[in-house]
Amino acid sequence: MCQTLFEAKAAKKLTFADIGKKINKDEVWVAAVFYGQAKPDESDLKELSIVLDIRENYLINDFGTKTYFPDRGGLFQMPPTDPVIYRFYEILQVYGYPLKAVIHEKFGDGIMSAIDFTAKVDKIKKEDHEKVKITFEGKFLPYRKW
Amino acid sequence: MCQTLFEAKAAKKLTFADIGKKINKDEVWVAAVFYGQAKPDESDLKELSIVLDIRENYLINDFGTKTYFPDRGGLFQMPPTDPVIYRFYEILQVYGYPLKAVIHEKFGDGIMSAIDFTAKVDKIKKEDHEKVKITFEGKFLPYRKW
Amino acid sequence: MCQTLFEAKAAKKLTFADIGKKINKDEVWVAAVFYGQAKPDESDLKELSIVLDIRENYLINDFGTKTYFPDRGGLFQMPPTDPVIYRFYEILQVYGYPLKAVIHEKFGDGIMSAIDFTAKVDKIKKEDHEKVKITFEGKFLPYRKW
Amino acid sequence: MCQTLFEAKAAKKLTFADIGKKINKDEVWVAAVFYGQAKPDESDLKELSIVLDIRENYLINDFGTKTYFPDRGGLFQMPPTDPVIYRFYEILQVYGYPLKAVIHEKFGDGIMSAIDFTAKVDKIKKEDHEKVKITFEGKFLPYRKW
Amino acid sequence: MCQTLFEAKAAKKLTFADIGKKINKDEVWVAAVFYGQAKPDESDLKELSIVLDIRENYLINDFGTKTYFPDRGGLFQMPPTDPVIYRFYEILQVYGYPLKAVIHEKFGDGIMSAIDFTAKVDKIKKEDHEKVKITFEGKFLPYRKW
Amino acid sequence: MCQTLFEAKAAKKLTFADIGKKINKDEVWVAAVFYGQAKPDESDLKELSIVLDIRENYLINDFGTKTYFPDRGGLFQMPPTDPVIYRFYEILQVYGYPLKAVIHEKFGDGIMSAIDFTAKVDKIKKEDHEKVKITFEGKFLPYRKW
Amino acid sequence: MCQTLFEAKAAKKLTFADIGKKINKDEVWVAAVFYGQAKPDESDLKELSIVLDIRENYLINDFGTKTYFPDRGGLFQMPPTDPVIYRFYEILQVYGYPLKAVIHEKFGDGIMSAIDFTAKVDKIKKEDHEKVKITFEGKFLPYRKW
Amino acid sequence: MCQTLFEAKAAKKLTFADIGKKINKDEVWVAAVFYGQAKPDESDLKELSIVLDIRENYLINDFGTKTYFPDRGGLFQMPPTDPVIYRFYEILQVYGYPLKAVIHEKFGDGIMSAIDFTAKVDKIKKEDHEKVKITFEGKFLPYRKW
Amino acid sequence: MCQTLFEAKAAKKLTFADIGKKINKDEVWVAAVFYGQAKPDESDLKELSIVLDIRENYLINDFGTKTYFPDRGGLFQMPPTDPVIYRFYEILQVYGYPLKAVIHEKFGDGIMSAIDFTAKVDKIKKEDHEKVKITFEGKFLPYRKW
Amino acid sequence: MCQTLFEAKAAKKLTFADIGKKINKDEVWVAAVFYGQAKPDESDLKELSIVLDIRENYLINDFGTKTYFPDRGGLFQMPPTDPVIYRFYEILQVYGYPLKAVIHEKFGDGIMSAIDFTAKVDKIKKEDHEKVKITFEGKFLPYRKW
Known part of the structure; x- marks a missing residue:
């Protein structure tokens, strides 16, 4: 199925990025759908079917059912x-422990x-080179005690 | 040695963050020094020795020499x-291939x-929760052909 | 430090279970503290210090500081x-995929x-044997789209 | 064969859950059959053949024989x-050792x-979110000495 | 502790075998105790303390407590x-699948x-050589359906 | 080929067990032949061809040649x-070291x-359950010194 | 596709080497293209199509698109x-740490x-044997502090 | 022992590089000695003992004996x-197969x-950056047929 | 291709052994060719084509070309x-370190x-059993210093 | 203990080789004893104690007891x-399968x-180089059928 999308x-x-603009989603999330790593809902699939010119039913049967769920990773x-x-x-x-330590100091015991x-990719233009900027945002979840 | 710093x-x-502010560096980089993942130079070590009240020579002999280099990772x-x-x-x-694909589409063949x-950690306050924001910025390096 | 607790x-x-009853926590969470897998706060530590007859300061310096965070797993x-x-x-x-499938069918795309x-252990007495009952409860987190 | 069931x-x-209700089994066990992780007997297969509208013989030849046994895991x-x-x-x-310790304290030397x-999945509705509740029940087996 | 026993x-x-005869246990089980793979109870430890001439309290504090349980394997x-x-x-x-198949054919779906x-080791004397005979006996546990 | 046998x-x-009785071999060894883990000779194959109603030549060409040897394990x-x-x-x-120790004490330095x-599987009927009995017999091989 | 090239x-x-000379590239880089480890641009592909007598469009559709990027390694x-x-x-x-140490001493903290x-392979003829000479050249990248 | 050298x-x-110049060896080989990856002979050790001001006997007893041989790698x-x-x-x-292919085409079946x-590290100065140049030279060994 | 040879x-x-005798090579080397672990030259292939009755061109196109090289191991x-x-x-x-130690003592620092x-297999007949004799001969290569 | 021997x-x-000659054993077997991979008996230990000038009792207590057995490998x-x-x-x-095939063709189904x-190391002097010759001899063990 992913094959069809690609x-x-x-x-x-x-x-x-082109597709994302048309269906009002971020390009990274769109790519995640293509790689089978995210689950679009029916309205996303309808928009995708228009942008990509694929029969709507075909997409919805594969991705939009109540029992399809991506097998993420792997x-x-x-x-x-x-x-x-x-x-x-x-x-x-290299930076795993430093990031863990700073997250803990800023937020407390959690993840x-x-x-x-969400994940984003931006391009920053410098005079003689370009920079890749990656931004991750995730809810802070504190550990529960019981 | 890291033991002494901690x-x-x-x-x-x-x-x-406190230390970073005092020595004019980002907190993640400071944490990386503490975990032995980054190499401070002599002037960083002088400032650290003041902030942490450790003898300057002691720090410089361990971290500041021309032949000390961190063994990163591990x-x-x-x-x-x-x-x-x-x-x-x-x-x-989950997002490795989507990120690779978007980087390539935005920048071409490279990494x-x-x-x-650089890596940063920010806290975003929402009404009833907090968000962790991680920002990575790295120079784009195009593959050389020869 | 865990050594001291044990x-x-x-x-x-x-x-x-005895300790849990006295400090008003579940026995599994208490065990998690002993194995260095959970972070007690200062009031937990005060209670623990009484129950176990360990100097309060000693516990708080090791477990209760703003910069101590358990290194979970491992x-x-x-x-x-x-x-x-x-x-x-x-x-x-054996049951990983069946559980994933049922969670998805009951809750949608998330984890x-x-x-x-929280995790609990109960004993169920049957006529000629006993049963171990393990109960896990975790918040359902739906995948965000962006 | 599993393919046919799905x-x-x-x-x-x-x-x-729908199927489980009709054949009087728990939904997790039903899913385990579909994933080839549990062995249904002939009467289960007869009921399944009706619910799913698959020829009874077909199911029984594949799953119900005296020499078919699932290759679990993997x-x-x-x-x-x-x-x-x-x-x-x-x-x-994270909780492996705490669970082992509590099981031992409650039951003695065994597993x-x-x-x-048996394994079950329940949904607990809270005001602004849902909780996944997993319940495992297994017979306690004490270690034999000899 | 095991060190002391050895x-x-x-x-x-x-x-x-000598020790087993004296404390009325099989030699393999006795060896398992020495290697920290089996849990003796207090009466076993009393007998061991006599046979090995080790102070009874010493053994019971290490092995006989309600909270000591062997960490098997590893x-x-x-x-x-x-x-x-x-x-x-x-x-x-080599013989894993053949054994599984024969167990299933003889006993049904279970382990x-x-x-x-229990495990035993016997010596069979032949004319010009000896044979090692290993006997394993374990309860058959049928898979539960639910 | 194994496929044909099964x-x-x-x-x-x-x-x-049925097949074993007919060709005068133990059921575990027969299963090992089916799983490609043992090499039958020509007379075994002739008997198998009768019992299973497979053309003799067919079996002998695949299993009975001088250059076919099972690739065991895997x-x-x-x-x-x-x-x-x-x-x-x-x-x-769990019992690896105890078994090694007892074998050594009974037989000396060897394996x-x-x-x-040979390996056998027997069923022992108890009042309310059954026991699986596995018997391994192998020649003792002492280490050579040179 | 690589199959076609080979x-x-x-x-x-x-x-x-023959191909490299004709398209004005080093033989190692050419081989990297054949093994799917380097991305040729359109003008490289045009030259390759002539040298190898493959339809230009065919090569460009597979290798020259804006969205094809090699999956390196593996x-x-x-x-x-x-x-x-x-x-x-x-x-x-054997020489990993010595090379790291010498690079650091010559260049400072970086990679x-x-x-x-670039990578090259040369043949050095000696009197009674030949030597393989491998030359790697890579830009030195100093670690950024932030 | 290596500790002493460092x-x-x-x-x-x-x-x-300083040491290499004084004992007339390449800096990479010297580093290999320090990391326990190369075996110096007695005359190398005599020179090292002078350069590093370590007692000659001390070095020779550890490194120069007929029965000391480095355990390389690891x-x-x-x-x-x-x-x-x-x-x-x-x-x-990335370049393993391309290098193998080019070596084979240039030299035939061998390694x-x-x-x-030998391995060398050189610095190449460019206008606004530096390049690391690594040179490996190894004898070509053709496969023997027998 | 190997399939054809087998x-x-x-x-x-x-x-x-039969084939080896006819083409004047050792049986182990011949087997290595069949398993794709050795590279025959054109004259070997001509002889093989006669012994095995395979068209000469067929063999030479697959094995005898200047760009075919076995991918050994795996x-x-x-x-x-x-x-x-x-x-x-x-x-x-078991004998890796002893062999390394003896090789070093006999030959010095090298491999x-x-x-x-070359590798050979011989049969030694004893009164009531047979012995497998394996002989490896390899050139001693001393480590180079530089 | 091995430390003492070395x-x-x-x-x-x-x-x-010197030691082997004196105690009438092969040098590889002697090295295996030193590396803890072979079990000497009391008379070997008596001879070793003389050659190495170590107290006999000391060696026999460590290596010669009825309950010491080497933990081989590792x-x-x-x-x-x-x-x-x-x-x-x-x-x-590279030669694993060729050796297996030739052993099978020469000896039948076994190992x-x-x-x-036994394992030996010999030096073969050639005009301008030396060859290492390794000879393994092991009893052929045919697979038992049962």
């Missing part, structure tokens, strides 16, 4: 071999949710 | 078991540097 | 070798939180 | 990558069976 | 490197318990 | 996920062969 | 089993880029 | 976590020796 | 599960080449 | 990182014992 996107020469073996993805892994190895969560 | 910090009841086994750190790992598993790189 | 408990011949290698703990692992292997979460 | 279920738009790699299933894994990592065992 | 045994030049990494132990591992690799279980 | 057995509704990943097989793995983890070896 | 190369009996499991590739792995194991990077 | 080097504020877990060393690992993942081998 | 060998009922996962192959692995585990290398 | 050997400047992680030992591992990866087994 082919339609390639045929139409659309980027994820796209690649850890540690990642691709250098783009590996750099995130390296950031985790940043990866479910009630 | 103990001085605990004795003075300082957060990484603080924990992957996948991480601590839930705070694991959530970053999960984000990588976000994890070396010419 | 020794005091052994000396006083208290079970986790007590054993996975898969677990101990048969008691392994059975939970096996339940996960059961392991943070806003 | 397709029939999708065509009939039945949840595991549906996914550990640690699980899917966040729903991972949370159970994390609970095990909770994962064979003479 | 040293007492070495000093007295006793085999596990004595070595899998796959085992020692050839004696590896052969069992190889038997499992041989490793908890309500 | 299908013929299913069609004839024979258990491994049927599943370790640790095993199936609970029936896992219990053997757990027995090894139980897994090659000059 | 077959055309085999049919024309060209080495990577061609083999680590550690490598092939002896040619393993030797590089061994060099890393050799694997992105802004 | 401390003497630190006390004298020497780089590996300094870190693979994949490496340190970013400097990881980049070499990544180069291997580059990692034993009859 | 089938021709089976059809002609030849052992590797035939099985380590540790090996097959008992025949595992015994070599066990020998390595036995696995490239300029 | 120190005595170093002090006396003996090679394993000296290093697999795959081995040391190049000398790795080459044996590589030989296994070469690693218990009733």
Whole structure:
């Protein structure tokens, strides 16, 4: 099924940003749908079917049913071999404890949710180079005591 | 040595943010120094020695020499078991390919540097909860052909 | 530090249930504190210091500071070798997908939180044997779209 | 074969709970049959064949024979990558020893069976959110000495 | 603690069989106690203290308390490197499925318990060699349906 | 090829015990042949061809040639996920060293062969349950010095 | 797709060096394209289509689109089993720390880029043998402080 | 022992290049000696003892005996976590097959020796940055047929 | 392709020894060719084509080209599960350090080449049993200093 | 204990070959004793005590008791990182199946014992280099049918 989405996107020469603008979603979330990592609802699928020119029913039967739920993760073996993805892994190895410590000092005993969560990619232009800016926002969830 | 830093910090009841403000560095980078993941230079160490009340020479001999270089990574086994750190790992598993795809579409064939790189943690206050905001910025490095 | 807690408990011949009753917490959460998997606050520590006859300051300096946070997980290698703990692992292997499917059908696209979460152990007496009853309750967190 | 079951279920738009009610079994156990993790007997299969409108013989030849036995486990790699299933894994990592300790204090030297065992999922409605409640019950098996 | 048991045994030049005969237990179970893999009760410990000439209280404080429970498994990494132990591992690799199939055909859907279980080692003398005979007996536990 | 054997057995509704009785071999060894873990010779194959009603030549060409040798092991990943097989793995983890110690004390420095070896499964009927009895016999091989 | 490139190369009996000379690129980079590890741009593909006699459009649709990006790494499991590739792995194991130390002493706190990077293979003829000379050149990237 | 070497080097504020120049060896090989990855002979040790001001006998007893041989490798877990060393690992993942292919096309069926081998690090100054140049030279060893 | 070789060998009922004698090579090397672990040259292939009655061109196109090189290793996962192959692995585990120590004492700092290398299998007949004799010969390669 | 053996050997400047000659054993077996991989009997220990000038009782108490048995294997992680030992591992990866095939064709269905087994190292002098010759001999053990 994902295959169908990617082919339609390639045929139409659309980027994820193009699609996102049209269906009013962020490009990262749109890409997550394409990679089978996010669940669109029926209205998202209707908009996608128009943008990508795929029969609406076809999309809804595959993605929109009450019993379809993405099997998240599992796209690649850890540690990642691709250098783009590996750099995130390296950031985790190097800055994992510093980030944990700062989160704790700022928020207390809890975590940043990866479910009630958003991720964005921005381009920052500098004089002679560009910077990739990644922004993660997740609800802080404090540990419950009982 | 890191032990000494942590103990001085605990004795003075300082957060990484407190220290960062005093030595004019971001709290995440300061925490990275404490965890042995970043290399401060001599002037950083002088400021640290004042803030933490540790003999300057002591710090410089351990951290400031021309032949000391941090052995980065290796603080924990992957996948991480601590839930705070694991959530970053999960984000990588779920959103790794979507992020790679969007970076490529925005920048071309290359990577976000994890070396010419900064990481920040911010707190966003919402009405009935708080959000953790993580911002990564890294130079875009295009693949060389030869 | 945990060592101190366990020794005091052994000396006083208290079970986790005994301690839990006295400090008004569930026995599983109390055990989690002893194993360094949960963070008690100052009032918990004051009560613990009385029950276990440990100097209050001693406990608070180790567990009650603003910069102490448990490093959760990591007590054993996975898969677990101990048969008691392994059975939970096996339940996960065998019933993991069935549980995921039923959670999704009942709640939609999201997860059961392991943070806003409680765990209990009860004994059910049958005529010629006993049953272990484990109850997990966790907030349902729906996936955010963005 | 499982494929056939899932397709029939999708065509009939039945949840595991719907099926369970009709064949007088719990929804988690029904899901376990669909995922090939539990062995139904002939009378279960007769009922399933009616509910799902699949030829009885077909089901019985595949599932009901004296020599078919499920190969349990093995549906996914550990640690699980899917966040729903991972949370159970994390609970095990964090609360494994506390649970073992409390089981031992309550029952003595032995284990909770994962064979003479049941698992249930309930929904608890709170004012502004829902809670997932998982209940495991397993026979306590004391270690034999010899 | 185990160290103490082994040293007492070495000093007295006793085999596990010798000790087993004196305390009326099988030698394999006795060895399991020495390796920290089985929990003796108070009367076992009293007998052991006599046989090994160790102060009774000493043994009971370590092994006989209501809150001591062995952490089973974990004595070595899998796959085992020692050839004696590896052969069992190889038997499992080669004959695992045949054994599973025969158990199922003889008993139905269930397992041989490793908890309500005994293991014995016997020597069979042949004309020009000896045979090792290992006998495992475990209760058959049928899978529960619910 | 194994596929052919299993299908013929299913069609004839024979258990491994049935087949074993007819060709004068133990059921576990017969199952090992079916799973490709043992090498039958030509006379075994002739008998099997009669019992299972498979053309003799067909069996002999696949199994009986001078250059066919089973590739033993490799049927599943370790640790095993199936609970029936896992219990053997757990027995090894828990009782591995005790068994090694007792074998050494009884036989000296050497191993139980897994090659000059037999395995049996018996059912022991008790009043209200059944017991699985597994018997392994292997030649004792002493270490050579040179 | 890579399959097509390799077959055309085999049919024309060209080495990577031959192709590199014709399209004005180094042979290692050309091989990287063939193995799907480097991204050629449109003008590279035009030249390749001539050298290999493959339809230009065909190559450009697969490799030259704005949304195709190689998934680098992942061609083999680590550690490598092939002896040619393993030797590089061994060099890393043995000389990894010495190389890190010397790079740090010569350049300071940072890394050799694997992105802004080139690799070459040369043959050095000695009297009675040949030497393989590998040259890696990568931009030095100093760690940023923030 | 290595500890002694590093401390003497630190006390004298020497780089590996400084030491190499004095004992007429390459700095990478010198670093390999310090990390216990290369075996110096007696005359190397005599020179080292002068440069580092360590008693000659002390060095020779540890490193120069006929029965001391380095246990190479094993300094870190693979994949490496340190970013400097990881980049070499990544180069291997990405360019491993291209390098193998080019070596084969240039030399035939064989390998580059990692034993009859040298490694060098050079700095190349560019206008606004520096480049790290790594040169490996190893004897080509053709596969023997027999 | 290997498939073709094995089938021709089976059809002609030849052992590797038979083939080796005819093409004047050792049986182990011949087997290595069949398993894709050694590279025959054109004259070897011509002889093989006669012995096995396979069209010469067919063999040469697959194995004899200037750009075909075996991808050695990778035939099985380590540790090996097959008992025949595992015994070599066990020998390595048990006698690895003793062999390393003796090689060093006899030859100095270096290795036995696995490239300029031969392996043989012989049968030694004893009165009541047979012995397998394996002989490895490899060039000694001393470590280079630089 | 092994430590004592190695120190005595170093002090006396003996090679394993020297010791072997004096106690009438092969040098590889002697090295295996030193590395804790083989069990000497009392008469071996008496001879060793003379050669190495260690008190006889001391050796016999540690190695010669009826309850001491070596824990074989486990000296290093697999795959081995040391190049000398790795080459044996590589030989296994590359020639494992060819050796298995030839052993089977020569001997039938069975294995070469690693218990009733000897290993030797010889030096073969060639005109301009030396060869390492390793000879393994192990009893052939045919698989039993039952």
